[in-house]
Amino acid sequence: xxxxxxxxxxxxxxxxxxxxxxxxxxxxxxxxxxxxxxxxxxxxxxxxxxxxxxxxxxxxxxxxxxxxxxxxxxxxxxxxxxxxxxxxxxxxxxxxxxxxxxxxxxxxxxxxxxxxxxxxxxxxxxxxxxxxxxxxxxxx
Numbered sequence: 001x002x003x004x005x006x007x008x009x010x011x012x013x014x015x016x017x018x019x020x021x022x023x024x025x026x027x028x029x030x031x032x033x034x035x036x037x038x039x040x041x042x043x044x045x046x047x048x049x050x051x052x053x054x055x056x057x058x059x060x061x062x063x064x065x066x067x068x069x070x071x072x073x074x075x076x077x078x079x080x081x082x083x084x085x086x087x088x089x090x091x092x093x094x095x096x097x098x099x100x101x102x103x104x105x106x107x108x109x110x111x112x113x114x115x116x117x118x119x120x121x122x123x124x125x126x127x128x129x130x131x132x133x134x135x136x137x138x139x140x
Contacts (some may be wrong), residue, residue, distance in 0.1 A: 012036055041084075044123065045074045048089070051119035055112035056093060056105075063104045068138050069096040076127070086127040096136040105133055 003017040005025065011033035013025040026037030038046070049072040060067050073092040078084045095105050109131060113120050123129065 048119040051117045059108035067097040089129040
């Protein structure tokens with residue numbers, strides 16, 4: 001896997017990976033930026049959510065679960081001192097659908113967090129990660 005990050009101006013950069021997609025990177029005004037893009041550290045949290053979310057939805061589809069909506073809410077606490085690393089991460093999986101099987105959802109999350117998601121495996125080595133599952137039932 002390769003990536004390149006190119007400076008645009010002031011504290012604005014563009015990152016591009018092997019996939020060919022780019023992501024704008026920036027920072028706050030108090031850090032010399034223009035508040036014009038995602039902060040690089042935020043991408044760790046977004047990447048974690050995307051990684052585990054793709055695992056979970058793929059597993060739920062294979063288990064024939066009727067998912068109508070799926071959100072992953074993430075929160076990271078950070079140290080107050082530089083380099084302000086993550087000290088704890090919380091993930092809430094919010095799954096909506098008809099007749100969802102709680103055990104199937106729990107197993108999908110377990111497989112993602114214990115076996116498939118490399119972002120989870122990496123970040124869990126630097127900060128404890130807690131998970132929570134919320135199931136919302138669709139009614140017609």
